[in-house]
Amino acid sequence: MTETQLDIAKIRKDFPILTRKVNGNPLVYFDNAATSQTPRQVIDTIVEYYSRYNANIHRGVHALAQEATEAYEEGRKKIQQFFNAAHTHEIIFTSGTTHSINLVANGFTSLLKKGDEILVSAMEHHSNIVPWQMLCERTGSTLKVIPMDTDGVLKMDDYKKLLSRRTKLVVCNHVSNALGTINPIEEIIPLAHAVGAAVLVDGAQSSPHLKVDVQKLDVDFYTASAHKLCGPTGIGMLYGKQDWLKKLPPYQGGGEMIAEVTFEKTTYADLPYKFEAGTPNICGGIAFGAAIDYLNSIGLEVIDAYEHELLAYATEKLSRIEGMQFYGTATRKTAVISFNIKGIHPYDVGTLLDKMGIAVRTGHHCAQPVMDFFQIPGTIRASFSFYNTKEEVDRFVEALVKARQMLT
Template sequence: METSLDIQAIRKDFPILQRQVNGQPLVYLDNAATSQTPDQVVNTIVDYYHGYNANIHRGVHTLSQEATDAYEIARQKIQKHFNIAHSYEVIFTSGTTHGINLVATGFTSFLKKGDEIVVSAMEHHSNIVPWQMLCERTGAVLKVIPMNQEGELVMDAYHDLLSDKTKLVFCNHVSNALGTVNPIEEIIEAAHKVGAAVLIDGAQAAAHIKADLQALDVDFYTVSAHKMCGPTGVGMLYGKQEWLKKLPPYQGGGEMIAEVTFEKTTYADLPHKFEAGTPNICGGIAFGAALDYMNNIGFDAIAHYEDGLMQYATEQLLSIEGLRIYGTAKNKTSVISFNIEGIHPYDIGTILDKLGIAVRTGHHCAQPIMDFYKIPGTVRASFSFYNTKEEVDVLVAGVKRAKNMLV
């Protein structure tokens, strides 16, 4: 498998990959849940707490100014990475779920009974439940874009769902359970033609696809740092400034205010209007360092390498009799969800763990997908640019061993 990446040099940036689990070398294939964090990002975290740990935006002292500068530089890195027009359109959040809930709560005052909102059939629970709660608050109706057996959205049905009643459309860029890359350009364009706003859940895409948010013309796009070599507990919500100005604050507190009296409070300008309280300062700075790290490697090189790894893994796994892969879309990223006939996915995952192989089992917070296929869940192997062909071979041998033990 040809690649321009120096995989062994990259792997040295991730000390955790050198550890053992249950006496076996770790093979980490749960990247869709959380990617690993390189030394360059860990060192940024350590440097913050060793060198300039202080609250931001409020202090005149040196440490506060240094922390503020570093945090705002990270915001600018996010702006540049996603080609966002203005840095104040970048809202720091605790992650994708926070970003989705911020928008869903804000739209409560904009919807009325009979309005319609549209989600896809392959959403993560965090892009289903907030919209159901929104419907309960407002009387709006939730419509669902169906999917087919290949794990692709039925786009003709999507177009039929749209009408002048449609106010919001929500879809993930990439399915966390299947790896499908959804046609979000078409989804956004069609929604805008009927006057609907669009939120794209970019959590699974961000580690593999460098989204150009101005080119997409999307209204909202949200990601989590921990899917792309950053720390947990931090993410970002992009919103077009016209929407962010209309949405009410999600939380009240310090930082998001202009003036406070007991009679009336006025709110701060963007982005601070949506950033109440002391943020995850260190996390935001480390998010910027993670983007630097991945951009230094190059997203085109990452995508090419991961695609080759996924193709190889697909071929090798399909050589196992009785194994079925769920999610065979023409356009997908490096996720393989599979089952072996007659074996519960949890049992396979447990044996793989004994062999030092980390995969995810269950419904992957995407229970409607599992209900569609009439299965309890899947074994999910998800790959990153630091994984190797040799690790795929270990996975395949482990699956074969599990099958022999369980059948």
């Protein structure tokens, strides 16, 4: 895949922010793993909602309420099709991946007991560690860690040894936000099911890059955040198999998630509304659908191929810099490069890059156990998207060389 075939120049025109300058320099945005940028098609959808049919949904009989309800539920349907869920009611709107994980963790409170075990990978984001620690504290269950090697690859032999009939849940990210590693969930999921365990996969970092088919994977729960997928912040989704969602109790109580309320007893609404208490992020759900439309118009397979070309190009260029140390050297990875330059703190590099208009992420990336494993305070992380260019990579490398000279 080349820039010409993908028509990067045309795509970049869809993203107004890419034309701005930072500290007098054209913006180079390489912080896509934290949040993607938003195309005008999604921005226009947000403006149209608030300009033309802003109304509460599901309960109103007037025209605006009906239009908003139809657009919101159409957003849910687009997400269902994007991830190939069997039913639209298996898609729960949440505020994002963290909310989705907490919803499931809360639901398992009544299903776990002392002596049960939860397996979590060594390369998780804090949002896929802390909720399970809290669940273990509530239930007396034990959290066990699937180790990784120095390439940032999970040790699958150790995973197999950790599995037992005590294992009730296996939680793992599809792609590491800190390292870019693509985890072998196609192998992880059936092994967990073989011992009767459920599986939750954090798809926050995979969904913008990889075509995900939840039915083919046979995963029990899968999460995603719209702001990683060219959508707005504050909206995400939880996919759950129908049988599991019916088994889990509601996460929150309030309006919308009820069938009938009396002071004596309350009955809950059917899926998906059982988990969607209160007025939702209506505009967010609609805009999430618009973002899905935009990505579909390009094609995830095309996006993945081009991003891998960028990854290979950037890796080769960066490897020429003296003192370069890469973290996360798995064969299968997305377009994320996590690195340090010997003898220089990552924060100092990130600060100087910002002065030159280049946005990268520095620190532990909410994956402190990963940094502890490598015995480092953090890394510099450059994460690429389909609207980035090789010319931007060249500017990035030149700026890094300059920063290194200034700091050594």
